[in-house]
Amino acid sequence: MKTIRVVAAVIRKGDAIFATARGYGEFKGQWEFPGGKVEEGETPQQALIREIEEELDTEIEVGELIQTVEYDYPNFHLSMDCFWAVVKTGKLVLKEAEAARWLTKEELDSVNWLPADIDLIQRLKGKL
Template identity: 75%
Template sequence: MKTIRVVAAVIRSEDKIFATARGYGEFKGQWEFPGGKIEPGETPQEALVREIQEELDVKTEVGDLIDTIEYDYSSFHLSMDCFWCNVTEGEIKLKEAEDARWLSKDELYSVDWLPADMELIEKLELFNKHLK
């Protein structure tokens, strides 16, 4: 099975995190943390800065690695490095997603997450340290 390596940003602002709904492809309309594929020669952090600039038109600071999620979809294996991030410059503009929300911890399960992203949500026990 083909492995796809991607990065995801868990962008924080005060007591909420940012999620987007895919605007295209097989998983259109399902929710995820923004990010994308790691290009050859890029570190995961470099890929995340580039992807967030491309998708949301903002500059970000990449923080600590939260976890690497390994998930088998029907046609590929996903390896997703997930990092805490902060927007450092600009206002978020959706360039690829069809919708976006800032979610509090009480709202995390109010959207239809992609399976790999749901695994990250379930692993975010330390999330309570970051959200009130």
């Protein structure tokens, strides 16, 4: 099975985290943390900075690794490094996502998360 290596930013502001709804593809409308594929020669942190700039027109500061999610979708294996992040500059402009929300711990279950993110959500509840 093909492995896709991606990174995700759990952008935090106070007691809320930023989540986006996919605007395209098989999982359109389901919620995730912004990020994307790691390109050859990039560190996960460099990939995350680039992806957030491309997707949200925002510069972030990448913090510590929360966890690496390993998840088998029907057609591929996902390996996703999830990092804490904060906004340095920019206004989180949606270029690819169809919606976005700041979610508190109590609101994390109010959206339909992508399957690979569900374990991470449980872990985040203990950290918010």
